[in-house]
Structures are given as structure tokens and as C-alpha cells.
Amino acid sequence: MTELGDAEHRFIEAMALHFERQGGTRIGGRIHALLMLADEPLSLKRIAELLKVSAASVSTNIRACMSMGLVEPVSVPGDRQHYYIISSEGWESRLSTAEEAMKAFVRVCRGALASPRLADKAHLREAAEFCEFYLAEMAGIAERWRAARAARPSRASKASKGRTA
Template identity: 35%
Template sequence: MNPQESEFIDRMGLVMERFGGTRTMGRLYAWLMICDPPYQSLTELAAQLGVSKTAISTIARQLETGGMIEHVPAQDRQHRYRIVPGGWTQVLRAQFAAVRPVRETLDFALEFVGEEPRGPRERLEEQRDFFVFLERDADEMLERWRQYRDKQHNDDRSDA
């Protein structure tokens, strides 16, 4: 691994921490984005990242459950993994799913606070409106992303 690859991997570890994952999770995902071949065994991942095979196995299962990587069948019976296209989309979908319970909780609070325009009602409504906006726009944004990705993919094919 060269110094630029190493820096990319470390930076992605920090990014993943900001999304609620672990630094090693981000590092593993980053390596799978740039490694050649594009699939790696647990042993290869552990060696490249300087992490125990057990830790890599645990993190790989978490990333697989999250829809970011997948297990690749191999004849040598080693567990091999590669990234799944749209993995970050899955992460954002999960993050956006957390919006609904916040909005529902704010709706609940609005049922029992007073009707005075200033005070708790105003603060709650402003917060609730933000989460309503986020819920609506999250779905629209992910659909726009799908359309954009499909167009880019089709444009790339027509250039070839």
C-alpha cells in the first residue's frame, strides 16, 4: 500500500466514524474500494490493514449486514468480500430511516403542549417541520441520485 492509499484509507476511517461506524470499518471499506483484485480474503484484509483476522471478520459481517459489502464465493473456502454498488446509498437510507421516529416524537409532544404561538409549541413545530421536510426530501433525493447514476452509466456506455 502506498502513502496516498494509506492516507485515503485513514481518512475514510474518520468519515465512517462520523456516520456512527468504527474507524476500522471505514478503513476496511476504503481498502475494498481501491484494492486489486476487487475482492479480498479475511487474511488479506487483516494483513493489509494491520488488524486481527477476528476483528476483520466481525466488521465484514457488519458491513455485509448494512448492505455495503458482500461475500464472494471462492473455491478455496476462504471468505472473500467486495464492495456492493450503492453501499453509501444504503447507509444514507438507514440514516434517513431514523428521521421518522424523531418526527413522530415531536408530533406526540405537540399533542399536549399549549396553543400559545410563542414558547414550546413554536419550538416544537419548527423542529417537526424540519424533520417532515427531511423525510420528504430524502426519498426524492435518493430517487434523483438513482436517475443521475443511471444516466451517467448510460452515458459512459455510449462513449465506449
């Protein structure tokens, strides 16, 4: 990846603000966006150069992106640097994390509703029922996504057709 143009910068900054609104860090959003645009693995040093931030900040935030399942490390033969790419399972990881958080929320609400003093609280019941409905509607979505993705022609195979060895 060479230098970034205006369109790339706009996308990276939009993703940075999105991450921040979701409780993450702007730099984490920038790293995620940059790796979404990259056609090859990027080193910590190259990420820092392209985003014009410190290598320490990239290192800290790349670990956060990895813990969310969005980014994964890869090796480049003959090179000892650490390289990173977008995780192919990242979207499913985010969905799974959101589902687990919603299930925990339901448990908290249902636990409160089990108390005779709180059993008639309509807002608690509504919250639990909505989340249970939502979870039931979302059931199987990851499996349907994998099936849809498997049915599509691979972008990697399309890209390799134009390359020569």
C-alpha cells in the same frame, strides 16, 4: 491488491476517522475504505494483512459493515474463503437508513407535541418541521441516482475493453 502506498493509507485513515465521528469504528472505516480501493474481492485474511490488524477484528467489523449495507460477500470459484466487495446498493442503503431515522425522530417530536403540556414548545415544532421539510426535499433522490447511474457508461465495461482472455 498488492501493498498500499501513502495515498491509500491517507485515504484509509481519513475514512477511519470519518466513520468514528459518525458513531462507527475506525476499523470499520478502514475496511470500507480498503474495499472502495480494491479492484477485486478481498478475503478476510488479505484485509487483515493489508490493514495490519487481527483477522478477528476484521471478521467482527465486516459483519457491521454488512449490516449497514456497505459491504457484501461474494464467492470466488474454487476457493472456500470468504471474500468481500463494496455493495453496489450501499449508498442507497445508507440513505434509506438515514431517512428511517429521521422519520422516527419526527414521530417522537410529533408525539410530544400532541401532549397539551408540550404543544407550545417551539424547539420541538421547529425540529419536526425541519425534518419533514428535509424528507420532502430528499424524496425521490434514490430514483434519480439510479437513473443517473444507469445513464453513465459502465466502468466495468471500460475496464474489460483493455483485458484479453
